[in-house]
Amino acid sequence: xxxxxxxxxxxxxxxxxxxxxxxxxxxxxxxxxxxxxxxxxxxxxxxxxxxxxxxxxxxxxxxxxxxxxxxxxxxxxxxxxxxxxxxxxxxxxxxxxxxxxxxxxxxxxxxxxxxxxxxxxxxxxxxxxxxxxxxxxxxxxxxxxxxxxxxxxxxxxxxxxxxxxxxxxxxxxxxxxxxxxxxxxxxxxxxxxx
Numbered sequence: 001x002x003x004x005x006x007x008x009x010x011x012x013x014x015x016x017x018x019x020x021x022x023x024x025x026x027x028x029x030x031x032x033x034x035x036x037x038x039x040x041x042x043x044x045x046x047x048x049x050x051x052x053x054x055x056x057x058x059x060x061x062x063x064x065x066x067x068x069x070x071x072x073x074x075x076x077x078x079x080x081x082x083x084x085x086x087x088x089x090x091x092x093x094x095x096x097x098x099x100x101x102x103x104x105x106x107x108x109x110x111x112x113x114x115x116x117x118x119x120x121x122x123x124x125x126x127x128x129x130x131x132x133x134x135x136x137x138x139x140x141x142x143x144x145x146x147x148x149x150x151x152x153x154x155x156x157x158x159x160x161x162x163x164x165x166x167x168x169x170x171x172x173x174x175x176x177x178x179x180x181x182x183x184x185x186x187x188x189x190x191x192x193x194x
Contacts, residue, residue: 101160
């Protein structure tokens with residue numbers, strides 16, 4: 001990260017390591033080594049791993065909000081914007097194959113640990129859900145907008161889990177193609193049963 005502070009470097013690298021290794025398995029020493037700082041300097045910025053986790057979640061929330069805003073601006077139609085969400089699987093398929101979905105894996109791990117930050121991590125899903133719901137409302141699916149948003153979220157998470165389990169990037173391509181076609185067909189329907 002060019003021109004970033006040590007604290008920003010710590011958050012950025014912790015985010016990557018939490019994704020690649022998992023929150024529980026990542027130590028302060030792992031992060032300090034990656035950032036190339038002493039443990040003492042690390043503790044100057046974050047006293048506990050939970051403090052760092054909160055900063056990582058906030059970092060992810062901010063990045064997700066920016067991404068959604070970008071899709072909102074660049075997508076001319078709700079269909080295009082929903083497809084931007086779907087196609088993120090393609091852009092991230094190599095990492096998904098190796099580690100799964102960054103949102104899903106963190107939420108799942110924190111739930112298993114009964115961690116106090118699990119609700120905060122789930123806010124990432126809420127951002128996607130709320131944004132997708134607005135897109136479906138704009139498509140004219142007032143009664144089903146939230147259910148359709150959850151369907152897309154569930155399908156994308158399932159694709160990520162199976163691509164990771166089977167180590168199969170081509171599965172991601174196939175499923176994304178099906179989802180893109182499904183969203184295209186929503187323009188012709190007034191009500192969709194999921």
